[in-house]
Amino acid sequence: MLRARLLTAALVVAPLLSGCVGDEPTIAVLVADGGDSSSRVVDLDRLTDRVESTCDECRVRVYDAEGDAATQKSQARQAEAASADVVVVVPVDPDDLDTLAGGDLPVISLGELVPGSDRFVGLESGSLARQTGSDVEAARDIVRGEEKTMTYVPTGAMSDRAADLAVAYLADEPVEGGEDVDGVESWLYSDRDVTVDTLTSVLVAEGILTLDDLCSGDTRKQCARLGLR
Template sequence: MRCLLLVCSLVLTSALSGCAATDSTVIAVLVADETAQVQQPIDVERLEQRVAEVCDGCTVRVQDAGSDADVQASQFEQALEDADLVVLDAVDPELAESLVQQAGEVPVIALGTLVPGADWFVGLSEPAARMDGVDSDLEAAREVIGGDRKSFVHLPAAEMSIQAADVAVGELADEPVGESVEHEGVPSWLFDPVTVRIEDLTSVVVASGAMTIAELCSGSTAKRCAKLGIT
């Protein structure tokens, strides 16, 4: 229903607040693969929570492509039927460019990976170094605790997802979020990938909610955590 149906009072300081609506406004979130556990660029739960906080009348509709670009193309076409805005975590950025060209007046936020032609981009300032030999970020973090790995690269998915939610609601309320930068011709909010070492575990991944102490320090890592003072 776009912003004509959205009645918002946005406080654009460090956060947005106080949004209400006279009718439901649909934000379609198209996820490349929600089951991915290594360097996942999107935190769907945080995005949904943020939208709920700042827009009472917004509905977030999430669809997972399961890493299939054709499935995502179909989901994108379906989203255009009634969505007011699309947040796109692209399976294949090159193929997604053609999807964005079909969006018409429906704005698109590229999240995680830049898609040429998107209205906005929320993602990394530079590509993150790939992590090999692990099936999840948690496994990599536990290897750091165990001494089998010196560090791993953490993507600030929670922070990026919150920013994407703010950009989406700001656009729908006709109150654009400022302080973007131009990145390959697209207004962007860029975040740095974080190299996490043993001393950074609690201040980075635990503080952000990406992992818990219980997950990090159980079973084979429990004694090591106690020795290192990770509590």
């Protein structure tokens, strides 16, 4: 029996794209482990919201493999059997999904490239940064002096891009700005090391967190000493 766990099923009417492909075009999102707080590849809520805001009557179905490659492979077959129109995949093991990318179903890889994918959204560095806790928690650790640096990954922007690419497939529309990486049309983003000197210029400036998030409770006094305001 499949251990697929259906996290999200959305059906929303939005003004920008109407009647993409037949009735209720479906985007299947296969995530490696939705409960892994250290994974910073995809923001499921943001991806779903982006689809809902740009595609009339689109449905998003998110399957959580809970870190198990065999489960994800089964979920890929399940998504195909459920007549998904496009798949966005955050792979547990990219090489284990070659049959998914080898078929007629458009596949967008997110984070790591599944061989044979049609499009890819990832990082220029090629590595997936991990950290314990959220960006807010990591930033507060820096303020307290418990850590010197953190790595900021533009998870939100990457999730938006994956959503836009999926919707473009449904609308049969081209998408500009990609680059060829090993024969795959790709959109690559930069991760950045953040220190106490760049907390506000990077994280606050880009709306990842607010000064109230950073400088409340046990970090208030330290923020004042550091001149963070």
